[in-house]
Amino acid sequence: MSIILFIIALVLVIGLGIIFLPFTFAYYLVTLKWKSGFKAFERWILKLAKSLDQLGNVLCSVPFKYIFLKRGVAWLEDEDLTVSYVIAVMKNEGKLSIAGMVLGWLLNVLDKDHLKKAIENQRKNDAKACKRLND
Secondary structure (H helix, E strand, C coil), X not given: CXXXXXXXXXXXXXXXXXXHHHHHHHHHHHHHCHHHHHHHHHHHHHHHHHHHHHHHHHHCHXXXXXXXXXXXXXXXXXXXXXXXXXXXXXHHCCCECHHHHHHHHHHHHHCCCHHHHHHHHHHHHXXXXXHHHHC
C-alpha cells in the first residue's frame, strides 16, 4: 500500500508541479500586482525550498549518514526536519565528518548564520504545532 501511495504522490507532485509553478507565478503577479506579487511568489518559493529540504532529509538519509556524520552516528530521519537542521544539530553535538563540516560552512557562507536559523526556525515551528494541538 505504501508503494501505491508513493507512486500517486510522485505523479501528482511532478505532473501538477509542472503545471502549477507557472500558474502560481502568474496568479501572484496578476492578483497582487508586480511588486507585491514578486514578494508573495518569493515567499512561496522559500516554502517550496523548505519542502525540498525536508524531502532531501528523508530521501538521502542513508547516504547522508555515511557522508556527513562520523562513523556510528545515527541520522535524524524525521520527515519534518530539514537537512540544514540535522547538520546544525550534529555540528553542535560534534558529530559531523569533514564533509559535514564543509557542508555546514558552505550553508553559512551562502546564507549568514544558516545553521543557527535552521535550529531557531525548527523551534518556532514546533512551538506553533504545540499551540495548535492545545487550542
